[in-house]
Amino acid sequence: MNQEGTVAAQPRAPRIVIVGGGFAGLEVAKALGRAGLPAVMLDRQNHHLFQPLLYQVATAALSATDVAEPIRKVLRRYESVQVLLGEVSEIDTARNTLRLADGLVLGYDYLVLATGAGHSYFGHDDWAERAPGLKTLGDARRIRALALLAFERAERAIEPDEQARLMTIAIVGGGPTGVELAGSLAELRRYTLARDFRSARPEAAKIMLIEAGPRILPAFLPETSDYARRRLEKLGVDVFTGTPVEDIGEDTITFAGHTVPVGVVLWAAGVAASPLGAQLGAPTDRAGRVMVDECLRAQGLSNVFVLGDAAAFTDPAGKPLPGLAQVAKQQGIHLGQGLARHIRTGAPLEPFEYRSRGNTAIIGRHAAVFERERLRLKGWIAWLAWAIIHVYLLVGFQHRMMVSLQWLWRYLTFERGARVMTEESFDVRTARLPTRTRTSGK
Amino acid sequence: MNQEGTVAAQPRAPRIVIVGGGFAGLEVAKALGRAGLPAVMLDRQNHHLFQPLLYQVATAALSATDVAEPIRKVLRRYESVQVLLGEVSEIDTARNTLRLADGLVLGYDYLVLATGAGHSYFGHDDWAERAPGLKTLGDARRIRALALLAFERAERAIEPDEQARLMTIAIVGGGPTGVELAGSLAELRRYTLARDFRSARPEAAKIMLIEAGPRILPAFLPETSDYARRRLEKLGVDVFTGTPVEDIGEDTITFAGHTVPVGVVLWAAGVAASPLGAQLGAPTDRAGRVMVDECLRAQGLSNVFVLGDAAAFTDPAGKPLPGLAQVAKQQGIHLGQGLARHIRTGAPLEPFEYRSRGNTAIIGRHAAVFERERLRLKGWIAWLAWAIIHVYLLVGFQHRMMVSLQWLWRYLTFERGARVMTEESFDVRTARLPTRTRTSGK
Numbered sequence: 077m078n079q080e081g082t083v084a085a086q087p088r089a090p091r092i093v094i095v096g097g098g099f100a101g102l103e104v105a106k107a108l109g110r111a112g113l114p115a116v117m118l119d120r121q122n123h124h125l126f127q128p129l130l131y132q133v134a135t136a137a138l139s140a141t142d143v144a145e146p147i148r149k150v151l152r153r154y155e156s157v158q159v160l161l162g163e164v165s166e167i168d169t170a171r172n173t174l175r176l177a178d179g180l181v182l183g184y185d186y187l188v189l190a191t192g193a194g195h196s197y198f199g200h201d202d203w204a205e206r207a208p209g210l211k212t213l214g215d216a217r218r219i220r221a222l223a224l225l226a227f228e229r230a231e232r233a234i235e236p237d238e239q240a241r242l243m244t245i246a247i248v249g250g251g252p253t254g255v256e257l258a259g260s261l262a263e264l265r266r267y268t269l270a271r272d273f274r275s276a277r278p279e280a281a282k283i284m285l286i287e288a289g290p291r292i293l294p295a296f297l298p299e300t301s302d303y304a305r306r307r308l309e310k311l312g313v314d315v316f317t318g319t320p321v322e323d324i325g326e327d328t329i330t331f332a333g334h335t336v337p338v339g340v341v342l343w344a345a346g347v348a349a350s351p352l353g354a355q356l357g358a359p360t361d362r363a364g365r366v367m368v369d370e371c372l373r374a375q376g377l378s379n380v381f382v383l384g385d386a387a388a389f390t391d392p393a394g395k396p397l398p399g400l401a402q403v404a405k406q407q408g409i410h411l412g413q414g415l416a417r418h419i420r421t422g423a424p425l426e427p428f429e430y431r432s433r434g435n436t437a438i439i440g441r442h443a444a445v446f447e448r449e450r451l452r453l454k455g456w457i458a459w460l461a462w463a464i465i466h467v468y469l470l471v472g473f474q475h476r477m478m479v480s481l482q483w484l485w486r487y488l489t490f491e492r493g494a495r496v497m498t499e500e501s502f503d504v505r506t507a508r509l510p511t512r513t514r515t516s517g518k
Numbered sequence: 519m520n521q522e523g524t525v526a527a528q529p530r531a532p533r534i535v536i537v538g539g540g541f542a543g544l545e546v547a548k549a550l551g552r553a554g555l556p557a558v559m560l561d562r563q564n565h566h567l568f569q570p571l572l573y574q575v576a577t578a579a580l581s582a583t584d585v586a587e588p589i590r591k592v593l594r595r596y597e598s599v600q601v602l603l604g605e606v607s608e609i610d611t612a613r614n615t616l617r618l619a620d621g622l623v624l625g626y627d628y629l630v631l632a633t634g635a636g637h638s639y640f641g642h643d644d645w646a647e648r649a650p651g652l653k654t655l656g657d658a659r660r661i662r663a664l665a666l667l668a669f670e671r672a673e674r675a676i677e678p679d680e681q682a683r684l685m686t687i688a689i690v691g692g693g694p695t696g697v698e699l700a701g702s703l704a705e706l707r708r709y710t711l712a713r714d715f716r717s718a719r720p721e722a723a724k725i726m727l728i729e730a731g732p733r734i735l736p737a738f739l740p741e742t743s744d745y746a747r748r749r750l751e752k753l754g755v756d757v758f759t760g761t762p763v764e765d766i767g768e769d770t771i772t773f774a775g776h777t778v779p780v781g782v783v784l785w786a787a788g789v790a791a792s793p794l795g796a797q798l799g800a801p802t803d804r805a806g807r808v809m810v811d812e813c814l815r816a817q818g819l820s821n822v823f824v825l826g827d828a829a830a831f832t833d834p835a836g837k838p839l840p841g842l843a844q845v846a847k848q849q850g851i852h853l854g855q856g857l858a859r860h861i862r863t864g865a866p867l868e869p870f871e872y873r874s875r876g877n878t879a880i881i882g883r884h885a886a887v888f889e890r891e892r893l894r895l896k897g898w899i900a901w902l903a904w905a906i907i908h909v910y911l912l913v914g915f916q917h918r919m920m921v922s923l924q925w926l927w928r929y930l931t932f933e934r935g936a937r938v939m940t941e942e943s944f945d946v947r948t949a950r951l952p953t954r955t956r957t958s959g960k
Contacts, residue, residue: 122666140938146714146937146938149937158673159714161671231600271594274597474931481919482916497563497565
């Protein structure tokens, strides 16, 4: 390989570089590969991550490898696509080059930026250490270790107050991720951990879901929010709405004017686009997402496309699209096919149109919500639909089989298969997690 | 809980503390739990590890959670046993107390030390950084990331020599672990990775197994060693015997007077008992194992027992027992039942007798060896026997089902389900693993 990528063998084909192997980038690569067009797929991880199930890794239900697939393996049969592990540090849109963190420079004719989003702590960057968010496999393992460790420490605590504090978990943000974490942790403590401790009583652990807005699941209909709240409360979750978090201390959280002692704080509130987008020089929105035109081009750049959570795409009605896997995936398919056609035949790119497949969130066993236009499901049937759809969407047959079986097992036994911490993820001497060396978000 | 453990409710029962939830410690806890005797199980990890399959986690075949089970969950139904997460830092055999790293002090009437073994680099402690060994889940993830990363870097390498160096893996030590790692990595590169790269050719990766002694698998019969060598060579492994390693450099390994550029070095050679044993003040052997009498008591200490890899037990013929899971397990069962009987009825402890269930090592697909007295199996039949026995021995039905299915899947497809690195396990900027903060061994 030379510095120009791998296209030397086909000198006439334009050089296409895709950054990010998430739902959007992967679809672009597949479409180009199917058309036999050379492309380079760059990611700083070796795996594609099925983010919709990541909360299950964080709550010890699935193992990290169940929801991740090597990008290389997914793209194996597309021989014109080369996968490279690397982190982009600079984009030079004047020279059409990318520089990687380790110095490698790649030229491109077309650049596809699909680098997703990380967390925003609304200016309180010191909260990042104390309240991890959930975007990567590392995040999920960290949250799992934090939660399991809190119960381990509670088992050893001598003072009842300290034991109660350790078993208090606050989740900030009442969107689907916050609701899913709260529901899953509530079930973990009630059904799985309850019989395993002698001194601590995990079933008495306090779980708080704290939302700044007037209701949880704000993207759903008000009656759906009500249903979700009732179901969470039935699981013993304390739901607070209209209560923005004011401070996160070492062992406390402050909201609605009260400071509560807490063992674990998880962050499911703000999202910020990958910082790479800002380097394009194109306009961005408040969350750092690059404004794109109807063909997914970064505004003012004819050969740079931005997709998925990194992009701010406004539909014809003027509404920005939400940060969902299905949006990213549809954009990837649209751009990949359009770009392949454009390169092969010169046909112009067509405007992207989003078709919602419906909105879904899971609250717990037998409790989920699903909305699509006039169709609204909740409870059992939504839960089943959610499970079937998510297994179906998992990349790779082995994952589907394994995840289905683990779910079946958990359903029948109330067990969780992944209640494991490794010595990488916590410091057993202090019973605390090590300081994170970097924040998540790619 | 008070500082004296949890026995306050039954003041007459002696306080028993078990350190280490491996094969030995777990069996002691179960036997005491079955007898309803109070005991505390201390471990610095939250999980029991099925070490015989750990090399499969290291070679991306199984996921970490497939071979680990929360100690708490295993001991759930023994209500008299309390499980605590903690690391012992000091043992005071005069006062019969243990101090944990975080300051907690536990008193004991009987102490069972089953803390296993770590690695010995024969005085070359600087090699530990460059040649990780395989004892913990963290080790396995680290080795997996190192090996996968070497291929990722090779795909990006420009110089053919550098590419060849990166894809050279040296394994030091020709015992079962070394043989299993070599065979499994040879299959990984030949069957699984081969089609996934464009520039690098993983199937051409060089795998070297380096043994100081005259033959690999020295605990087996000479003809078994010959068979294993032939099978490894058929998989493309270069086997070197009678060649002690002289140096491990940053990117090189030196043996038999030659220095070879290398991408990954793995250590499967020396073993050293957990350093905790030395604190007892009882005599230890060269590997730091505590000399125990026929009843598994540390020499000179009537109320301290040492089991498994931490102990040097000599059978009546004067032969020390090998560091095998089956030895540890049998010792745990023997001591647990004996101690329970002793406490309940005053019956004296009986001498431990080891009954070998046979020796086994796996080389690759369809190739394993098994020896037990006059019975010798190799090839297909030994491979099948190995797989069935190991699945049967796995703690927990879910693990059995999942591991069986993953094996079946891999067998049919040549895929591996766990080719995933997380950002915790490597630094993508330099494409190197982070510096380890501690050596393994507990």
